[in-house]
Amino acid sequence: MARFWSASHEARDYVKTHAAKVSDVMTADVETVRPDTPLGEVAGILEVRHIKRVPVTEGGRVIGIVSRANLVQALASLPDEPVSDATLSDAEIRTVLMGELSGRKWSFAGRNMVVTDGVVHLSGVFQSAEAVDAVRVAAQNVPGVKRVEDHTEPYQMMPGV
Template identity: 60%
Template sequence: MQAVDVMNRDVVSVKPDLTVREAAALLVEHEISGAPVLDPQGHLLGMISDGDLLHRVELGTGEPRRSRWLEIFSASHDAAAYVKAHARLVKDVMTAGVVTVDEATPLDEVASLLEIHHIRRVPVMRGDEVVGIVSRANLVQALSIAPLEPNTLQAVSDREIRAMLMGEIASHNWALSGRNIIVRNGVVHLFGYYVWSPAQVQALRVAAESVPGVKAVEDHTCATPATVGM
């Protein structure tokens, strides 16, 4: 499998001139822990994550403490920590030099990048355009439905099924942002949270069942806390 087979296509992005508080609200609203920072032309500038917002003066968490040994070589580190703690805008606290992959990157390479760089997600690029995000959660989702024996002959048709389903639901307001759909051996697996009602998941299931080549639909979604008891 490749990045294109598991990536989330509904990319929530952040503008560099957004305030830190606005960015935090956006992450909470979409129930994500990080997002790419894009300029007005859609070019990738960096990533903003909960790690970038951990030490903030507004929270009283301020600048992280360091050991006495580090004090000798810490002028640059201290300056960067001050910016992270006090800056108002995303462009000043984001992480630059982002690790990226393209759509054809094999999942084993994606997993290695996440581990080596101690990151939780990578943007998927098509040239200069961000077309998706692959997170650790997406890899776990793919693992949870992986067959005991890989079936490389099925990969192309699985990809076609996923593309047809994504195209079918793209224009509908019940197609949840934050959803993820993985197709394996003709079986469509739905992951994510529904916000308003189980009818949204039912609509996704019906749409999936109408796609040629789909053998079954497996629902792994669950309600957000706000919908429990509705």
Template identity: 55%
Template sequence: MQARDVMTSSVVCVTPDTTIHALALLLVQHRISAAPVVDENKHVIGMISEGDLLRRDEIGTEKKHVRSSWWLEMLGTDRGAGAYIKSHARTVGELMSREPVCVNEDASLADIATILETHHIKRVPVLRDGRLVGIVSRSNIVQALASALIAQPEPSAASDVEIRAMLMGELAGREWAFPGRNIVVQNGIVHLWGTVWSSDQLDAMRVAAEGIPAVKGVEDHTIPYPIMPGI
């Protein structure tokens, strides 16, 4: 799936000249937590979120300036200027995060998920020919997952040999998979044998096995990998 398949197309956006008061009203009225900032040509030039509005002079939540060490004062690197802007800015342009991360409408959900994780953000604007056409949030990706799970086909009949072959194919190239692939399938039940390094390794094997549609269950016969004394 691509960004165009899951994005929210009716995007509430603001301009750099939008006042902080007007922004706060928009976020509340539309029940959203952030908005892209666009110029007159619908180019995304920033992002603004409710997190940017937490420290405000109007409601007494501004961050109090604590005098820093003398050497930082001399360097001019810590004088609370950034905190003052957050608490006193009057327009979105003064407060927005600049150079926002954006994706094209043909970006895959896998790439978008990576971007959200890597940049620690909750949403990403979607562009077509450089202009804003939508937004993909974490909730959009979860909705795509929920939709994919609604109508799963009935598991097709598969022999034990076919089940094992499918599982081995799923495990191919994965470093955490069991050494020697100590897997036996009988009557649709996957039996896991051998030694494991960690519970995560065992859980990953179980998830892989249960992901094969014809698998009826998983039986664990493994033992912990022996740790040498003194290691």
């Protein structure tokens, strides 16, 4: 049995390394995740399926890819000390978040951030979608934050200005 598998595996490798068509080299049984899939679950999928990346889909469309390198980067950026399970009040959440964002050139928060019942509401006009993502991630890392609601709008240059 092992000999058959080995020959079959070698034949499959030959096709993948010598083919001229996408259909011969693509993976047909694709594992996907949603944007809200926990990173631990993504890591498990990569490990069990022996794959290096997984597409992120929403509404039947691919909106991104998570790779092993992305997971390593996320793990490397975690704080050395575990985050406390203590729940902060809305005012404390806002204070902690403002401290995290203080001095960051991309941060547009401040008066454009309200915390109600553990929900961080972002509003106002921003110049960078990456800045909105960064503020969202910062907020999600504050103990007691239940979710982040994005009510922001992109900055649009006036024609002729």
